[in-house]
Every structure is written in structure tokens, then in C-alpha cells.
Amino acid sequence: MIPTNRLDLNLLNIFITIYRESSLTKASEILHLTQPAVSHSLARLREQFDDPLFRRQGNKMVPTPLAQRLANSIHPGLSEIHAALNSFHDFAPEQQPRVFNIALRDVLEATFLPPLMQDMANYPGIEVVSKRVPRREMEQQLASGKLDFAVDVLLPVSDQTAHERLHEDQLVVVAWKDHPVAGEQISMQDYLAQNHILVSSRSEGQGLEDFALSARGQRRKIVLRCQHYFAACRVASETDLLVTMPATYAGIISQYLDVCLMAAPETMPDVDVHLYWHRQYEREPALMWFRERLRQLQATR
Known part of the structure; x- marks a missing residue:
């Protein structure tokens, strides 16, 4: 039986961050914790669940089947808790560090990233990570929080994935x-x-x-x-x-x-380029702010 009586929100948050980033180092940076502290928390989780949860493959921490099931179950509820707490606070990009993960194809990286990073230079705590994600995995990664946004041509998506047209190219x-x-x-x-x-x-x-x-x-x-x-x-x-x-x-x-x-x-x-995100995160202040920055940048193209 899963030992829920001995789990706390901090451990779950650490678990989800490791799952999303596939890295203890990256998770510790995002959580503003030392890497030994994150490793210690992971050890506690492994003991409580009697499962390795993550195995190292190269430079990545790959989830076990149990960890994958846990993430699928825990992440939506944890996101709702964070959204509820964040709703009381506006995002202050000048003071708050944040990593935004975006799926981009190479044809879009060269045109999308230069104006974006010129704009992000005004916010020294902001980091943008561009990822190449197979289209068949896009919605799952948006739902899990591994991706914040995806930019691509018009694609068939479920009702849980929101999207809007950013611009048109010939x-x-x-x-x-x-x-x-x-x-x-x-x-x-x-x-x-x-x-x-x-x-x-x-x-x-x-x-x-x-x-x-x-x-x-x-x-x-x-x-x-x-x-x-x-x-x-x-x-x-x-x-x-x-x-x-x-x-x-x-x-x-x-x-x-x-x-x-x-x-x-x-x-x-012509080619319609769309911005995609998951509906369960659309009220998160940081993502609302970033989405609006993208809209404004594309409006000036």
C-alpha cells in the first residue's frame, strides 16, 4: 500500500520536479535546494515506496513504471494546489526566477528565439529551454508539465490542449x-x-x-x-x-x-503557426505572463 500518511507536499513537489526535469541537478536549481538535499528527499521517497522511482541512464534520471504511474496521478492535483496558491500572487519576472520549456522545431527556433531572447534580456532570472519533442508526445508532455508550451503548425489535439494562432508564414x-x-x-x-x-x-x-x-x-x-x-x-x-x-x-x-x-x-x-499549452495550467500567473509576452512579440512581426 502507498504510505500516504507519511508523505508531505514538499516531497511530492520534489518528486514531480525530478520527473519533469529528468535531472537531480536541474531539479535542485529550480527548487533552490542543494543537490544533497534533493538526493536525500529522493532516498526517503524510494524507501517509502519501496521502489527506485528513477534510474540513471546517461545524464538523465528515467522514471520507473511506478514513478510514471505516480506522476500521472499526482501531477494534476499538485498543479491545482500550486495554481490555487499562485492565484493570490502576481508573477514578478523582474524578481522571480523561472524556467520556461518550449517545444520548437528547427525551422521555428531560428525565427522565434532571437526576438524572444531580446525581450527576455529584461528579465535576468528567466531561462528558456527549447526542446525537440516528437509531435505524438507533445500533448502528454504538456499535460505532465515537462513542457510549458509548444509552437508548431496547426495539429489535431484533444480538448485539454488549448491553442491559438500566432502568425502566418508563406x-x-x-x-x-x-x-x-x-x-x-x-x-x-x-x-x-x-x-x-x-x-x-x-x-x-x-x-x-x-x-x-x-x-x-x-x-x-x-x-x-x-x-x-x-x-x-x-x-x-x-x-x-x-x-x-x-x-x-x-x-x-x-x-x-x-x-x-x-x-x-x-x-x-500558407503555414499557420500555433501556440499550444495545457488547459490545467492556463491560469498559472507565470505561464499567463509568458503567453502574453509571446503574443505581443508575434504581433510586432
């Missing part, structure tokens, strides 16, 4: 500057006649542009699939291959590579 086609089809805009006929690079972290499946083409009964020829847009554009700058990508990031890359940017064929969709 698609452009990147080619080396003297490519035979180089110009202000590429026609659909020329687009389909060329060989293409698909950028995706997945090993298979279509890209946004391929779904749009499929809806029209069209298909392009993909001869290279790679993980990062910068690498794809490097290849495009030295071959006849084309890369289709968001215009904002393409504009940044074009400062470093000898490429031309063409407007995508007119039937190609």
Missing part, C-alpha cells in the same frame, strides 16, 4: 541563384518538373506541400529526404534540387548561402 521555393527556373515565382508546371528535397524529422510520410499537391491529384519527385532546412538549402545551393520551406526562415538562410527565393505556386497553402 511558402517559398529555394534554388541556386542561376537555376534554370529561377525567378520571382515558380509555375506549377516547372515545380512538378524539377527534383525536390523534403525536410522532415520523420523517416517517412509526406510534407505539408505534398498533402496540398495530393489534394489536386499531383505529385512531385523527391530525391532527397533530410532533417534540417539549412542542410537542405546547402544541397540546393550546389545542385538543381529545390527546397520548399517557410519564407521567414528562408530569408535568414539566404543571408549565408548563394540561393534565390521564389514564391511558391499559387495553389500552395
Whole structure:
């Protein structure tokens, strides 16, 4: 039987922080405790539950099956307690340290983080951690508190995950500057006649542009699939291959590579970028403050 009569809120808070951060060192920093104090608390929890709770794998503390079940059960209630207590206090970013964990893909990191960190320079206690999280894990990590926010294209999500549109980006086609089809805009006929690079972290499946083409009964020829847009554009700058990508990031890359940017064929969709968070945390003052900062920054794009 779980020894609930000998548990206290502090131990549960330490447990959840270790679970969320996967690190004793990081947990001690967030909790403003020494690492020996956190280790001692973990030892007490291990004794009371008669379970290791976390096992070290490399530089991470990985939860045991029991710890995973505990986190899923404890975290929502603990978050409600914190939200109730925090509701009596406004978040003061000038004085209160806080780590914000955000899931970003590489195409968004390069455009999203520079203005964000310029703004965060006014708040020396704020730390931002950008994480690459598989889309299938996004909602679970938002629910567990491992993520505070995610920024991505429009995705199908449950009712427990809130989201709002941050901004819209257009698609452009990147080619080396003297490519035979180089110009202000590429026609659909020329687009389909060329060989293409698909950028995706997945090993298979279509890209946004391929779904749009499929809806029209069209298909392009993909001869290279790679993980990062910068690498794809490097290849495009030295071959006849084309890369289709968001215009904002393409504009940044074009400062470093000898490429031309063409407007995508007119039937190609624009890219809506959304901010995601879990509804159980949306009234937490620190997250409300950060969400509003993101809105204001995107409004000035």
C-alpha cells in the first residue's frame, strides 16, 4: 500500500520536479535546494515506496513504471494546489526566477528565439529551454508539465490542449541563384518538373506541400529526404534540387548561402503557426505572463 500518511507536499513537489526535469541537478536549481538535499528527499521517497522511482541512464534520471504511474496521478492535483496558491500572487519576472520549456522545431527556433531572447534580456532570472519533442508526445508532455508550451503548425489535439494562432508564414521555393527556373515565382508546371528535397524529422510520410499537391491529384519527385532546412538549402545551393520551406526562415538562410527565393505556386497553402499549452495550467500567473509576452512579440512581426 502507498504510505500516504507519511508523505508531505514538499516531497511530492520534489518528486514531480525530478520527473519533469529528468535531472537531480536541474531539479535542485529550480527548487533552490542543494543537490544533497534533493538526493536525500529522493532516498526517503524510494524507501517509502519501496521502489527506485528513477534510474540513471546517461545524464538523465528515467522514471520507473511506478514513478510514471505516480506522476500521472499526482501531477494534476499538485498543479491545482500550486495554481490555487499562485492565484493570490502576481508573477514578478523582474524578481522571480523561472524556467520556461518550449517545444520548437528547427525551422521555428531560428525565427522565434532571437526576438524572444531580446525581450527576455529584461528579465535576468528567466531561462528558456527549447526542446525537440516528437509531435505524438507533445500533448502528454504538456499535460505532465515537462513542457510549458509548444509552437508548431496547426495539429489535431484533444480538448485539454488549448491553442491559438500566432502568425502566418508563406511558402517559398529555394534554388541556386542561376537555376534554370529561377525567378520571382515558380509555375506549377516547372515545380512538378524539377527534383525536390523534403525536410522532415520523420523517416517517412509526406510534407505539408505534398498533402496540398495530393489534394489536386499531383505529385512531385523527391530525391532527397533530410532533417534540417539549412542542410537542405546547402544541397540546393550546389545542385538543381529545390527546397520548399517557410519564407521567414528562408530569408535568414539566404543571408549565408548563394540561393534565390521564389514564391511558391499559387495553389500552395500558407503555414499557420500555433501556440499550444495545457488547459490545467492556463491560469498559472507565470505561464499567463509568458503567453502574453509571446503574443505581443508575434504581433510586432
